[in-house]
Amino acid sequence: MSCGFESRLRHNMTNPQIIKSAIFxxxxxxxxxxxxxxxxxxxxxxRSNVGKSxxxxxxxxxNKLARSxxxxxxxxxxxxxxxxxxxYLVDLPGYGFARGSHTQRDKIARIIEWYFISENTxxxxxxxxxxxxxxxxxxxxxxYNFLKEHKKDIVIIANKFDKLKQNEVFKALDVIEKTFEGxxxxxxxxxxxxxxxxxxxxxx
Ligand SMILES: Nc1nc2c(ncn2[C@@H]2O[C@H](COP(=O)(O)OP(=O)(O)OP(=O)(O)O)[C@@H](O)[C@H]2O)c(=O)[nH]1
Ligand SMILES: [Mg+2]
Numbered sequence: 233m234s235c236g237f238e239s240r241l242r243h244n245m246t247n248p249q250i251i252k253s254a255i256f257x258x259x260x261x262x263x264x265x266x267x268x269x270x271x272x273x274x275x276x277x278x279r280s281n282v283g284k285s286x287x288x289x290x291x292x293x294x295n296k297l298a299r300s301x302x303x304x305x306x307x308x309x310x311x312x313x314x315x316x317x318x319x320y321l322v323d324l325p326g327y328g329f330a331r332g333s334h335t336q337r338d339k340i341a342r343i344i345e346w347y348f349i350s351e352n353t354x355x356x357x358x359x360x361x362x363x364x365x366x367x368x369x370x371x372x373x374x375x376y377n378f379l380k381e382h383k384k385d386i387v388i389i390a391n392k393f394d395k396l397k398q399n400e401v402f403k404a405l406d407v408i409e410k411t412f413e414g415x416x417x418x419x420x421x422x423x424x425x426x427x428x429x430x431x432x433x434x435x436x
Contacts, residue, residue: 278361280326
């Protein structure tokens with residue numbers, strides 16, 4: 233990657249207002265479905281229904297780019313969104329969806345594993361989304377350890393921050409920060425559009 237490209241990417245990624253284009257390029261489930269261009273990727277992962285698709289939408293300022301839903305298990309492929317024709321945001325299916333069928337859960341687990349293990353994807357940052365109200369689950373911790381083992385560069389966000397009552401904020405943040413010690417935790421609300429600039433700042 234040239235220095236010119238790096239600085240242009242940084243400039244664009246830190247200025248949400250100059251997102252010129254955001255295009256759904258492809259839903260992939262293995263290498264053969266991948267986009268051909270070698271461009272940087274930022275991946276979004278977390279529990280089913282934690283708000284991955286909603287976070288992507290707020291980040292690019294497009295309400296309906298990534299499809300979000302109140303039905304857990306909605307995103308079923310690794311969806312590649314091409315931003316400014318320069319980098320990808322990758323919306324992944326969620327883990328920990330207890331109500332899905334075995335077959336469906338296996339399929340989702342395989343897609344997630346493929347995405348993080350394949351040499352052809354290799355995201356420059358992984359945004360791990362935790363539900364601020366629910367707090368870190370066993371699945372979140374297992375997944376965090378998996379990402380660490382694979383030497384991924386992780387950014388943690390506590391989404392649905394709007395759901396916390398004033399007197400719950402300190403405790404909720406403290407638990408998340410202690411669980412993922414050494415990582416910055418960004419307070420986020422896709423609903424209230426809180427934390428967008430900080431997230432941009434941390435995924436460049
Ligand atoms: N209160 C609140 N609700 C949110 C927030 N972010 C997302 N939601 C809601 O949570 C639900 C799930 O959002 P999605 O963005 O579809 O979640 P997802 O993680 O992409 O879900 P899967 O693709 O099924 O894994 C939707 O009803 C959203 O409106 C938030 O910050 N605050
Ligand atoms: Mg989704």
